[in-house]
Amino acid sequence: MGVEGIGARVARKEDKRFLTGKGRYTDDMSVPGMKFAVFVRSPHAHAKIVKIDASAAKSMPGVIGVLDGKQLLADGIGNLICGWMIHSKDGSPMKMGAWRPLAHETVRYVGDAVAIVVADSVAEARDAAEAVVVDYQELPVVIDASKALQPGQPQLHPEAPNNLIFDWQIGDEAATDKAIAAATHVTEVTIQNNRLSPNPMEPRAALGIYDAGDDHYTCYTTSQNPHVARLVMSAFYNVAPENKLRVIAPDVGGGFGSKIYIYPEEIVCLWASKRTGVPVKWTSDRTEAFLTDAHGRDHVSTVKMAFDANNRIIGLKVDTIANLGAYMSLFSSAVPTYLYATLLSGQYDIPAIHANVRTVYTNTAPVDAYRGAGRPEATYLLERTMETAARELGVSPAELRRVNFIRSFPHQTPVIMNYDAGDYEASLNAAMQAADWNGFAARKAEAERRGMKRGIGMSCYIEACGIAPSAAVGSLGAGVGLWESAEVRVNAVGTIEVLTGSHSHGQGHETTFAQLVADRFGVPLDSVNIVHGDTDKVQMGMGTYGSRSGAVGMSAVVKALDKVEAKAKKIAAHLMEADESDIVIENGELKVAGTDKAVPWFQMALAAYTAHNLPAGMEPGLKEGAFYDPANFTFPAGCYICEVEVDPDTGRTKIVQFVAADDFGNIINPMIVEGQVHGGIAQGIGQALLEGVHYDASGQLLTASYMDYAMPRADDLPSFQVSTSNTPCPNNPLGIKGCGEAGAIGSPPALINAITDAIGNNALTMPATPQKVWAAAHAAK
Amino acid sequence: MAKVTMTVNGRQVSGHCDDRTLLVQFIRENLGLTGTHVGCDTTQCGACVIHMDGKSVKSCSILAAQAAGSTITTIEGLAADGELHPVQAAFRANHGLQCGFCTPGMVMTAVDMIRRHQGQLDEATVRAELEGNICRCTGYHNIVKAILAAAAEMSGARVAAE
Numbered sequence: 001m002g003v004e005g006i007g008a009r010v011a012r013k014e015d016k017r018f019l020t021g022k023g024r025y026t027d028d029m030s031v032p033g034m035k036f037a038v039f040v041r042s043p044h045a046h047a048k049i050v051k052i053d054a055s056a057a058k059s060m061p062g063v064i065g066v067l068d069g070k071q072l073l074a075d076g077i078g079n080l081i082c083g084w085m086i087h088s089k090d091g092s093p094m095k096m097g098a099w100r101p102l103a104h105e106t107v108r109y110v111g112d113a114v115a116i117v118v119a120d121s122v123a124e125a126r127d128a129a130e131a132v133v134v135d136y137q138e139l140p141v142v143i144d145a146s147k148a149l150q151p152g153q154p155q156l157h158p159e160a161p162n163n164l165i166f167d168w169q170i171g172d173e174a175a176t177d178k179a180i181a182a183a184t185h186v187t188e189v190t191i192q193n194n195r196l197s198p199n200p201m202e203p204r205a206a207l208g209i210y211d212a213g214d215d216h217y218t219c220y221t222t223s224q225n226p227h228v229a230r231l232v233m234s235a236f237y238n239v240a241p242e243n244k245l246r247v248i249a250p251d252v253g254g255g256f257g258s259k260i261y262i263y264p265e266e267i268v269c270l271w272a273s274k275r276t277g278v279p280v281k282w283t284s285d286r287t288e289a290f291l292t293d294a295h296g297r298d299h300v301s302t303v304k305m306a307f308d309a310n311n312r313i314i315g316l317k318v319d320t321i322a323n324l325g326a327y328m329s330l331f332s333s334a335v336p337t338y339l340y341a342t343l344l345s346g347q348y349d350i351p352a353i354h355a356n357v358r359t360v361y362t363n364t365a366p367v368d369a370y371r372g373a374g375r376p377e378a379t380y381l382l383e384r385t386m387e388t389a390a391r392e393l394g395v396s397p398a399e400l401r402r403v404n405f406i407r408s409f410p411h412q413t414p415v416i417m418n419y420d421a422g423d424y425e426a427s428l429n430a431a432m433q434a435a436d437w438n439g440f441a442a443r444k445a446e447a448e449r450r451g452m453k454r455g456i457g458m459s460c461y462i463e464a465c466g467i468a469p470s471a472a473v474g475s476l477g478a479g480v481g482l483w484e485s486a487e488v489r490v491n492a493v494g495t496i497e498v499l500t501g502s503h504s505h506g507q508g509h510e511t512t513f514a515q516l517v518a519d520r521f522g523v524p525l526d527s528v529n530i531v532h533g534d535t536d537k538v539q540m541g542m543g544t545y546g547s548r549s550g551a552v553g554m555s556a557v558v559k560a561l562d563k564v565e566a567k568a569k570k571i572a573a574h575l576m577e578a579d580e581s582d583i584v585i586e587n588g589e590l591k592v593a594g595t596d597k598a599v600p601w602f603q604m605a606l607a608a609y610t611a612h613n614l615p616a617g618m619e620p621g622l623k624e625g626a627f628y629d630p631a632n633f634t635f636p637a638g639c640y641i642c643e644v645e646v647d648p649d650t651g652r653t654k655i656v657q658f659v660a661a662d663d664f665g666n667i668i669n670p671m672i673v674e675g676q677v678h679g680g681i682a683q684g685i686g687q688a689l690l691e692g693v694h695y696d697a698s699g700q701l702l703t704a705s706y707m708d709y710a711m712p713r714a715d716d717l718p719s720f721q722v723s724t725s726n727t728p729c730p731n732n733p734l735g736i737k738g739c740g741e742a743g744a745i746g747s748p749p750a751l752i753n754a755i756t757d758a759i760g761n762n763a764l765t766m767p768a769t770p771q772k773v774w775a776a777a778h779a780a781k
Numbered sequence: 782m783a784k785v786t787m788t789v790n791g792r793q794v795s796g797h798c799d800d801r802t803l804l805v806q807f808i809r810e811n812l813g814l815t816g817t818h819v820g821c822d823t824t825q826c827g828a829c830v831i832h833m834d835g836k837s838v839k840s841c842s843i844l845a846a847q848a849a850g851s852t853i854t855t856i857e858g859l860a861a862d863g864e865l866h867p868v869q870a871a872f873r874a875n876h877g878l879q880c881g882f883c884t885p886g887m888v889m890t891a892v893d894m895i896r897r898h899q900g901q902l903d904e905a906t907v908r909a910e911l912e913g914n915i916c917r918c919t920g921y922h923n924i925v926k927a928i929l930a931a932a933a934e935m936s937g938a939r940v941a942a943e
Contacts, residue, residue: 011873018881019869019888021816021856028815123799201820201828201882201917253818253882254917286821506880506918671876675923679879682920706825706915714911714921719904743920 005519006734009671013525014510023251026205026220027283034207035064037269037282038125040115040132041291042107045143045363045699046154047136049105052115057131062124065276066132067268068115069104077101077271078237080264082328083479086166086337089356094166097157097361099327101237101264101271107136108156108326109363110699111291116268118276122283141699145323145360146300156326156361165324165359166333170341170415176354179315183306187389191381194766195298195323195693196686197709198370200505202253203284204293208269212277216244221266223249224259224503225543228480230535232262232330239270249533252505256683257369258293259505260545261330265292290704295693296370298323299336299377305385311393313348313404318355318381326361329368333359338416338476339374339464339546345413346382347424347460347637348404353414363699369545371683371744375463380766383459383749388762397753398432401460417464419635422663424460426725431458431639431661434721440643452645453777454656455758459640459750465738466551466634466729483629484548485540486556488517488564490622492609494602496523498560499531501541502553507740508672509549513557515668516734520561521568522587523601539625547738550668551634551729558733559626567622571607572599574615634729634737638662640681640746642754651774653689653755660722660746665729665737673739677722680743686712687744688751692767710767785849789814790858798845804838805829807845808855816856816885820915827914830886831855837893839913856885859892867938868892868931877927879918890914891928900936902929 004010017023054066080099087093103112115132119125140154147153148163156163180186207220217240223229226249233239233247252259265282273280284292299322306315322336341355372379390397402425411419432438440456447454467473470481487499498513514528531537544553565585572590573580576597584593591598599607607613611620643657660677667673690710694702703709728735748766755773756762761780764772786795789812796811808814808831817840820828824842831840832854859866865873868891878884894910895902902910907928908921916924 012876014881015873015878016865018878018884019856019865019872020860021814021885023816023881023884025815025818025882027819028809030813121799123801199917200880201826201915202818202880203820251881253820254880256917286823286826508879675876675879675919678920678922679918680920682922683917705823706821707823711825711915711917712920713915714925715905715908717908717921719922719925720920 004525005515006668008515008669010511010515010525010669012508012511013514014508025202025251025253026207026222029207029220031209031279034279034281035118035120036122036125037272037280038117038122038129039113039265039282040117040129040134042110042112042114044107044136044138045110045141046139047107048139049103049107049114050135050137053133054115057117057128060124060128060131062120063128064118064278066115066117066128067272067275069100069102072102072268072271073104075271076238077267080262080327081236082333083330084334085477086168086333088166089169094333095160095164096328097159101267109365110701111288111365113264116272118272118278118280141363143362143364143695143697143699145321145362148360148362149358156363160361163361165328165361167358168337169354169356171354172352172414173354175352176315176317179352180304180306180317183314184309185307185393187305187385187392189303189385189388191301191303191384192765193297193299193377193380194687196296196370196691197290197693198256198258198293198296199711200254200256200258203286203289204259204263204265205283206266206269207279207281208273209279210270210273217270218246218248219266219270220248220250222252222259223247224252224255224505224545226503226533227501227535227541228543229262229266233267237267239267246536249503255505256371257296257373257545260543261294261368286706287704290709291701292365294329294366294368295325296367297377298367301381303381303385305389307389307393311395311400311403313350315352316344316350318344320355320357322357322359323362323364323367324359325364325366327366329366332366332368335369335374340378342416343375343378343462343464344382344415345417347406347462349406350414364695371680372741373546375741376745376748379459379461379745380749384752387457387753391762397458398428401428418632420632420730421727422635422637423725423727424637427637427639427661427663428460430723430725431641431659434661434723435641435643435657435659437641447645453648453758454643454645455754456641456643457750457753457757459746459753461742461746462635462637463741463745464633465547465636466630466732467546467548468630468633470629480542481629482542483627484542484552484556485625485627486560487623487625488557488560490564490605492606494605495527497529497531498557499538500553500557501538501543502549503533503544505544507544507549508669512668512672513554516554516557517561520565521585521601547740550736551732551738552628552630554734554736555732556626556628559628560624563624563626564622568604570615570618572604575599575604575607575613630732632731634665634731636662636664636737636739636742638742638746640750642750644754644758646755646758646773646777648777651770651777653768653773655685655718658718658720660720660743662724662739662742663726664724664739665726666735667724667726674722676739677743678720680741681720681747682712682717683744684747685717685751688748688766688768690716690767783846785845787848787850788852790854800846802845803841804843804845804848805840808840814855814857818882818885820882825915827886827890828883830889832889832893837890856889859888866892867935868895871927871931871934875923875927875930877919877924883914883916887914887916887924891931894928895932895935900932902932904929
């Protein structure tokens with residue numbers, strides 16, 4: 001590696017603008033004539049809309065217009081859809097209920113949008129929104145997914161009897177039942193995975209601009225995947241054909257999954273801009289974000305894990321109920337199925353697995369992918385079960401895992417995945433050494449003398465990233481291919497632009513993608529610009545989620561760089577009258593190997609564009625594009641160890657040590673990778689200790705502000721000890737596995753395993769608030 | 782409508798705004814200084830922290846009219862002559878930011894924190910002092926590191942100057 005190349009700890013190119021207040025987020029955008037939107041939202045979790053009377057609102061100061069769902073329907077704007085088809089085990093397709101961008105007949109959760117008010121200022125729009133009189137006829141409400149499946153419960157969608165969206169299975173049930181019957185020990189647990197709100201710090205926003213002169217729309221939006229937004233808004237929502245719709249996702253202040261989806265607001269702002277004749281900007285406030293951003297998790301599962309006499313797992317049976325909320329969000333069906341149950345083998349060699357998953361409508365916000373998306377649910381289930389089993393079997397948690405680790409690769413699990421590479425024992429050993437596992441007993445005794453209960457817990461996770469071969473996901477029901485595109489433009493002066501369909505919203509692509517180029521051509525990082533997030537600039541892309549930008553997005557860049565390099569070498573060989581195969585590129589020069597003949601990079605680039613002296617038949621210019629479709633998923637894995645002290649008088653948990661040992665494959669910028677792990681762990685600790693979305697029985701959201709939803713703050717967290725021991729991924733050119741979600745996947749079970757170890761009671765649910773921990777600790781006495 | 786006048790980043794500015802206009806709205810919308818952000822509605826997240834008469838203030842919890850006559854520094858006014866302030870430089874060197882949205886508030890809070898503690902900070906103090914600033918990306922690990930590094934550098938520079 002050079003100082004700026006692959007593997008270098010380069011400070012980020014994008015930092016200066018963020019540090020000086022020059023970032024450009026959607027809400028920072030301003031265009032001439034722009035007006036402001038506020039949405040009228042349902043205060044009821046379930047109701048019929050009898051009448052909407054906007055007459056008073058329309059005459060209020062500053063109001064440009066009030067538009068409702070009937071007008072939206074009349075203009076032909078389509079339903080929001082879920083883009084991944086899942087079939088129930090009886091062969092029937094999933095039961096997708098209609099989701100209107102503005103509800104005109106029925107509202108199904110608190111926050112469901114029913115009208116948009118456009119006014120000269122946000123304050124005036126808000127005043128007018130309060131004056132819109134909506135006559136609701138309230139309907140009965142169901143919040144809990146298990147309850148919603150029972151007979152006689154409120155029905156959300158006529159398409160889905162008993163609120164059941166699908167009843168899906170994976171694996172071999174007969175073989176699993178047989179293993180359980182033959183087992184010497186079966187560990188049975190019920191696992192709850194608490195509902196979370198993703199909470200990127202930048203609230204969602206959309207600016208819709210309709211240009212009547214060109215009959216063209218522009219949408220600035222807080223999106224992780226602007227091209228997918230354009231595709232969906234064009235192909236399904238009938239906003240505008242793709243050539244008449246430009247989507248720009250400028251600087252985006254965090255996503256964590258919640259900004260993958262296309263929400264009602266961006267569709268409605270675009271439509272409202274045409275209807276009112278003015279650009280329309282909407283920015284969510286935080287309460288709206290809690291109400292309407294897609295939530296994450298919310299699973300309840302029962303688990304049976306069967307062991308033989310040698311403590312080897314011989315079967316795993318899982319039954320999961322997943323709450324998908326009031327409507328099916330864009331990828332909601334994939335999360336509790338192919339992103340969850342396919343990872344239930346974990347790091348273990350399990351011969352028989354069966355999982356049954358039922359997804360359910362309830363009168364709550366839609367649920368979709370949140371950092372990790374299905375994989376945290378699988379890991380939490382497995383690693384809590386492993387810990388429970390170790391306690392029941394009287395063996396150390398590390399030994400139980402070691403006995404069951406997969407040790408040869410490739411490994412075909414019984415649940416679709418084919419693991420390509422890994423060394424799980426290496427991560428386990430690294431984590432145990434970093435955490436001084438063997439010194440724990442002494443630390444526990446010392447804590448005991450201070451009246452504190454000390455506990456230690458581990459978690460060995462695996463995830464599937466870099467999603468994925470398009471043909472494979474297509475066969476599983478995905479509505480899109482999951483490749484990525486790149487274009488590398490070498491300018492006439494030798495500077496380089498890389499256009500990518502990946503999108504950076506904190507991941508540092510402007511630096512790491514440029515490092516690839518600096519590494520390849522030896523040009524300064526400053527001479528490379530990364531262009532992303534604009535459908536008019538980048539032809540097509542699938543965006544950033546599922547830790548895919550490195551494994552898939554960068555692989556596309558590599559393919560384009562290969563083509564650029566080949567042409568550059570041809571030009572240089574021609575200029576120096578050398579053989580193409582003798583040309584090497586080093587330190588910004590194209591050299592004839594073994595001689596002192598060299599052409600500077602910029603001179604070769606200039607030659608490509610002057611075209612005065614190119615090889616016969618060669619096209620002028622130096623610009624190459626590529627699409628990369630991965631050959632397989634990638635499989636990051638690792639071991640996390642958490643050590644806690646619980647105050648038995650207050651139930652307060654203090655994390656005294658947190659160790660992460662990950663295998664991410666090859667790493668482009670270790671500083672950025674560590675940052676991703678830190679952030680992921682913080683979100684995982686948040687889930688385990690602090691966070692939880694709560695609705696009351698009437699469907700009112702009780703946790704709709706930072707006064708009520710406990711976000712992790714600096715003094716809730718320790719500093720983290722992170723390290724990697726990497727096995728390169730054999731299936732992509734850079735050997736990258738991905739690192740964006742690991743922290744959020746691996747950490748919750750490590751923490752809960754530690755707390756339950758400390759208090760001597762395994763019955764504890766997330767979030768482990770002081771009240772719950774205190775009660776569990778005292779129940780154990 | 783009220784007319785308010787204040788000094789922002791060394792320049793006297795005036796503007797007309799609705800009486801209910803928050804200082805952060807005045808800064809963002811009237812002055813076009815969009816580096817100061819709004820991340821919540823309840824004075825919890827700290828993305829809007831600016832300096833008012835030398836102290837860090839959440840600009841979402843004060844009316845523009847209340848700030849009339851005051852001297853304000855926003856994130857845009859922190860770097861002098863194009864050189865990053867030591868706190869900004871430390872955030873970059875220590876990767877104390879990812880998406881950048883909470884960053885302006887974090888930096889303004891950190892500058893005030895270091896000033897109040899005269900650079901004498903330890904990890905526990907920094908973590909306690911960050912109670913009013915939420916970051917969802919970094920897990921705070923590198924923010925804490927950056928603030929400690931900046932504090933050490935700034936107090937070292939002060940000692941050297943004395």
